[in-house]
Structure formats: structure tokens, C-alpha cells
Amino acid sequence: MLLSEFLKDVKDSKYLNTKDWQDPNNQNKTKPDHLYTYGSKDDLPIIEFQGMQIAIENEVGSIREGIDKDGNKWANTFKFPYGYIIGTLGRDNEEVDVYIGKNKKSDRVFIVRQHIDGLPDEDKCFLGFDNQDQAEECYHDHMSNPDNFHRMLEVSMDEFKKLTLKR
Numbered sequence: 001m002l003l004s005e006f007l008k009d010v011k012d013s014k015y016l017n018t019k020d021w022q023d024p025n026n027q028n029k030t031k032p033d034h035l036y037t038y039g040s041k042d043d044l045p046i047i048e049f050q051g052m053q054i055a056i057e058n059e060v061g062s063i064r065e066g067i068d069k070d071g072n073k074w075a076n077t078f079k080f081p082y083g084y085i086i087g088t089l090g091r092d093n094e095e096v097d098v099y100i101g102k103n104k105k106s107d108r109v110f111i112v113r114q115h116i117d118g119l120p121d122e123d124k125c126f127l128g129f130d131n132q133d134q135a136e137e138c139y140h141d142h143m144s145n146p147d148n149f150h151r152m153l154e155v156s157m158d159e160f161k162k163l164t165l166k167r
Contacts, residue, residue: 044083049100049127050157052165056083056100074144082142085125088164092122096164099138101128109160110135115150125160 044055058064058078065075084095110126112135126135132154140146 046086047081047100049104050161052127052161053086054083054098054100055086055095056081058082068144076142076144079141080138085164090123090164091120094122096125097122098125098127099129099135099142101126101130101134101138103128103130106130107157109155109157111153111155111160112136112139113150113153114148116145116148120150121148127157 044057045059047054047056059081060078062078063075064078065073067073081100082098083100084097086095088096090096106128108129108131110129110132112124112126114121114124124139126138129135129138132152136149136152139149143149
């Protein structure tokens with residue numbers, strides 16, 4: 001399947017130090033004492049990843065919680081930065097969602113097609129990961145329902161940029 005077909009199917013938080021996840025020698029063991037809350041996008045930290053501007057909604061260690069459709073509470077602690085690529089539009093008509101891995105030079109992008117209740121929902125993109133196994137592990141570490149994983153596509157960074165940045 002071509003990436004173009006794949007893509008077509010279609011907050012203000014308190015943060016830990018943005019640099020913590022970037023430094024492989026970081027020994028910071030700080031535990032967050034806050035919960036993720038929605039608010040203004042104007043206050044989000046912005047990073048650059050291979051020429052793309054990414055607004056970080058959830059830093060490493062931040063917690064997002066909610067209640068599922070059955071009334072069960074859930075909470076996820078972020079192991080990787082999560083946000084969106086500024087100036088893009090995903091198949092859900094919002095900016096393209098991304099998790100940022102530690103390999104700043106990775107030329108691969110992994111895209112998870114997410115379904116909810118068997119119906120197409122949105123895509124989650126994984127930049128800075130070395131292989132599909134790492135990206136899939138990150139996905140499952142951050143999602144409360146593993147059944148939402150439908151399939152994964154791997155594309156080159158160049159192809160990803162061409163298709164997402166022009167949308």
C-alpha cells in the first residue's frame with residue numbers, strides 16, 4: 001500500500017525538562033506529580049526533528065488519564081515525547097500525531113493505523129525509532145487498549161515528509 005493511500009483513509013500541560021529524553025546519559029529520576037490537562041497550544045514546547053517543527057503535548061514522565069466508554073479509569077505514563085507536526089493535517093483532520101524516539105538520525109518512519117471498535121480512527125507516527133519492533137512496543141506502552149492497533153506501515157523519512165508536509 002502506498003503511503004498516500006494509507007494517509008488518505010482516513011493543551012496546556014506541566015512538563016518535565018524537555019532535554020531529559022534527549023540526553024542518553026541523563027540520570028534524572030524525577031517522578032511527575034501532575035496530570036495531563038488540556039489547554040492552550042500556544043504554551044507547548046517546540047522541538048525540531050529532521051527539519052520538522054513538532055509541538056510536544058506530553059513529555060517523558062507526564063501522565064494522561066481518562067475513563068473509557070465502559071466507565072473504566074485508565075492512565076498512561078509517557079516513555080517518549082508525544083505531540084504533533086506543526087503545519088500538517090492527518091486523516092482525522094488534526095495535525096499528524098507523533099512519538100519521538102531517541103535516534104535523531106533514523107531515516108525510517110513507522111505509521112500505525114489505529115482502529116476503535118473496528119472502525120478507522122487515526123494514525124500514530126513514530127519518528128526516531130530504529131525498527132518496527134521498537135515503534136510497536138512504544139505504541140502498546142502508551143495505549144490503554146491493545147486492540148486498537150490495526151496495522152503498521154514503514155516508509156522512508158523523505159517519503160513521509162513529502163506526503164505529510166504538503167497536506
